[in-house]
Amino acid sequence: MxxxxxxxxxxxxxxxxxxxxxxxxxxxxxxxxxxxxxxxxxxxxxxxxxxxxxxxxxxxxxxxxxxxxxxxxxxxxxxxxxxxxxxxxxxxxxxxxxxxxxxxxxxNVPLPEAPPPPTRTRAFIAVQNGCDHACTFCVIPQGRGKSRSQTIPQVLREVEHHLDLGAKEVVLTGVDVTSWGHDLPNTPPLGALVAAVLDTFPDLQRLRMSSLDGIEIDDGLFDLFASEQRLMPHLHLSLQHGHDLILKRMKRRHSRADAVELVSRLKARRPEIAIGADLIAGFPTEAGEHHAANLSIIEELDIVHGHIFPYSPRPGTPAARMPQVDRALVKSRAAELRGAVAAQREAWLQRLVGETLPVLAERDGTGYAPNYARIRLPEGTSAGRITTITTQSLEEGLLT
Incomplete structure (x- = not known):
């Protein structure tokens, strides 16, 4: 039948x-x-x-x-x-x-025997979770709890698993990655973890860091960013604002000068490093001069990978009780910030035309250079492969 x-x-x-x-x-x-x-x-x-x-x-x-x-x-x-x-x-x-x-x-399922194979061309490894800080705008500690770190052996085992599956790039991620190690014996700095990954796996071609709190970048991690070619020249800062008064009201631990000094020192050692940053538009009490400082830091730091967030009050946070900026003004300021980042990014990408870059192919016909510039690849390029591309032009935000 x-x-x-x-x-x-x-x-x-x-x-x-x-x-x-x-x-x-x-x-x-x-x-x-x-x-x-x-x-x-x-x-x-x-x-x-x-x-x-x-x-x-x-x-x-x-x-x-x-x-x-x-x-x-x-x-x-x-x-x-x-x-x-x-x-x-x-x-x-x-x-x-x-x-x-x-x-x-x-x-009600059995425990997997090993970390899963990556569903993307890059392996994302969570080395840390939670956050011990109390930024006045942020609700994430309510959803993630206190900071908890994976040990170095735990991270190394997961990296090894992904390399065995053919990963060419590993991304270390977390909620507050630079707080990694604060809860471990002897409080090792994040640079120690990064060095352990690079030393243990000499065949690892690309190691990338997700968003970092610049004020907590230790000397060892700074030196690796400045000199280690396998650590990608792409630093994304949890910056949030460009004016010191707003940073203080956000309860951030850095000043504008701290961010400027960090980027200046890094670029002096490794000029090709690309800077990204999170910036919030329209934080409560933000006046015109504060917004102007937010705009100007984009050019001063040459921020080419910008994540712009229009401020929105989150439940139970101190900032939600502060004097709010008009929603229409918040949106217009966010649009200005996005426009400023787009201009910096366009100029940066134009400077990369004619460069020869190693590109990790994604599944959508594009790929990423070490500095996280996105590049359109020749048809038929296999996902997960690193291929060398000499860029010819810039079209619709993509190098080709």
Whole structure:
């Protein structure tokens, strides 16, 4: 007897990741952990801004439309911080606390024997989670808890696993990466971890760092950024603002001068290093002169990878109780900051035309140079391969 033709293959679990690189790393682990969990969709949410929460709700609705019969579970930061609001959504079948999402017992599945294979061409490794700081605008400690570090042997085992799977680039990520080691015996600095990875794996071609708090970059890490070619020349700073008064009201621990000095020292040692930064527009009490300082630091630091966040009040944070800037003005200032970063980036990319660069190919026909410049690759270039490209032109923001 012929088998019925209308039987469908069992639907595989799907993990939808929003937000930071740490969420990406955790989503890859959940994907492996839930491989045999059946028809389930997990939204690994973000709550860093009100826009991130809006996108989380949008992703939930979209996932329900695409998989109407699936069990839809929400985890991540928004599952803690916006728990009641998300639980009230008719699309949601359940929520799992952010701190528990990598615990197989919560999902009633067996523990994976090894870290999962990467779903991207780069391996994202979470070396740290949580945050001990109290920035007045930030809600993330509510969703991530206190800082916890992976030990050096734990990180090395995971790096080795990804290299065995063929990874060409490893990205070390976390919530507050430069606080790595503060909770470990003898409080090793982050530079010690980076040195251990590079020393242990001489065949590792590219090591990249995710966002760093510049004031906590130790001397060892600074020297590696300045001289180690396998540590990518791409420094993304958790800068947040360019005016000292606003930085103080944010309860940040650095000044504008600290950031300028750090970048100046690094560029003196390694001129090709590309600077990225997070900047917030329209923080409470921000006046015109403060915004002007935010704009000017983009050119002073030559910020070419900018993440611009219009300020939005987050529940339970001190900044939400401060005098707020008009929403229309917040949006217009964010647009000005984005325009300034776009101009810096355009000029930087133009300077790279004619350069010969090693490019790690992604799956979409583009790839990234060591300085994180995005480059369109020849058709047929295999994803995950490092290929040498001499750039010819700049078209629509992409070197070709």
């Amino acid at each position: 012929n088998a019925p033709t209308d039987l469908k293959s069992p639907l595989k679990p799907e993990v939808i990741s929003l937000g930071c690189r740490l969420n990406i790393a955790e989503s890859e682990r959940m994907t492996a952990m839930l491989a045999d969990a059946g028809d389930v969709v997990v939204v690994n949410s973000c709550a860093v801004t009100s826009e991130a929460v809006r996108q989380t709700r949008q992703a939930i609705r979209k996932a329900r439309r695409a998989r109407p019969d699936a069990r839809l579970i929400v985890t991540g930061c928004a599952a803690d911080i916006e728990r009641e609001q998300l639980a009230d959504m008719p699309e949601v079948d359940g929520l799992i606390a952010n701190a528990s999402k990598l615990d197989p017992r919560v999902w």
